[in-house]
Amino acid sequence: MLILVVEDEAEISRLIQLYLEKEGFSCQVCDNGEAALAYQQTLHPDLIILDLMLPKLDGLEVCARIRQSPGVKDPYILMLTARGEEIDRIIGLSTGADDYLIKPFSPRELVARVRALLRRSLRHSQDPPSQSYQTSHFTIDLERRTAQHQIADGITEWLDLTPLEFDLLSTFMSHPGRVWSRQHLIEKLWGEDFFGDERVVDTHIARLRKKIEPDSSQPTYIKTITGVGYRFEDEATTKARG
Numbered sequence: 050m051l052i053l054v055v056e057d058e059a060e061i062s063r064l065i066q067l068y069l070e071k072e073g074f075s076c077q078v079c080d081n082g083e084a085a086l087a088y089q090q091t092l093h094p095d096l097i098i099l100d101l102m103l104p105k106l107d108g109l110e111v112c113a114r115i116r117q118s119p120g121v122k123d124p125y126i127l128m129l130t131a132r133g134e135e136i137d138r139i140i141g142l143s144t145g146a147d148d149y150l151i152k153p154f155s156p157r158e159l160v161a162r163v164r165a166l167l168r169r170s171l172r173h174s175q176d177p178p179s180q181s182y183q184t185s186h187f188t189i190d191l192e193r194r195t196a197q198h199q200i201a202d203g204i205t206e207w208l209d210l211t212p213l214e215f216d217l218l219s220t221f222m223s224h225p226g227r228v229w230s231r232q233h234l235i236e237k238l239w240g241e242d243f244f245g246d247e248r249v250v251d252t253h254i255a256r257l258r259k260k261i262e263p264d265s266s267q268p269t270y271i272k273t274i275t276g277v278g279y280r281f282e283d284e285a286t287t288k289a290r291g
């Protein structure tokens with residue numbers, strides 16, 4: 050497991066590296082956005098810890114470029130931000146980050162978040178192969194991690210999803226019609242030791258809706274169940290195989 054740490058404050062990046070290496074992770078550290086993109090291309094890290102305010106390219110831009118680049122491996126991205134620093138944009142819809150942490154944070158919390166994200170990718174690599182889910186409008190291939198949306202009769206498009214959005218959609222598609230509480234989704238997607246904000250679920254749902262709903266303000270597929278959580282509504286055409 051390789052972690053790329055992108056942080057221009059040497060003190061902080063040294064501390065992060067120290068703690069992650071103590072936990073047995075390999076780290077590559079850099080202090081600006083351009084170097085981060087170069088490392089991403091050559092090293093294919095499993096996870097990137099990305100500071101928001103960076104020289105040259107800021108964290109949001111780096112994040113957007115990584116998500117747009119058709120890479121062999123889409124890394125998990127954990128965004129670091131100072132309190133009050135564009136937090137709305139980070140937890141809003143504009144980035145492809147999987148999680149965020151507000152400075153100052155405790156090294157223990159950072160390590161817990163990193164572990165939670167990486168454990169998810171470990172779980173996926175242990176998924177039995179050749180599983181797929183299909184509903185009337187969506188097909189998802191768990192092995193290739195690809196998703197298709199049938200937008201009209203005979204017209205399908207490939208969905209460009211972040212790892213978390215993909216997991217969210219495949220979780221929904223595994224049980225169409227089932228109601229999921231935020232807490233249940235967190236346990237399923239982040240693991241039981243997640244201690245962030247439940248709002249993070251809403252953020253990812255909103256992003257996923259933007260990508261799959263004809264009108265994301267009036268969702269057809271991902272319905273909000275007031276006071277409970279969410280339900281995916283699309284008719285299942287095949288059961289899970291594999």
Ligand code: CA
Pocket residue numbers: 056057058100101102103
């Ligand atoms: Ca900074």
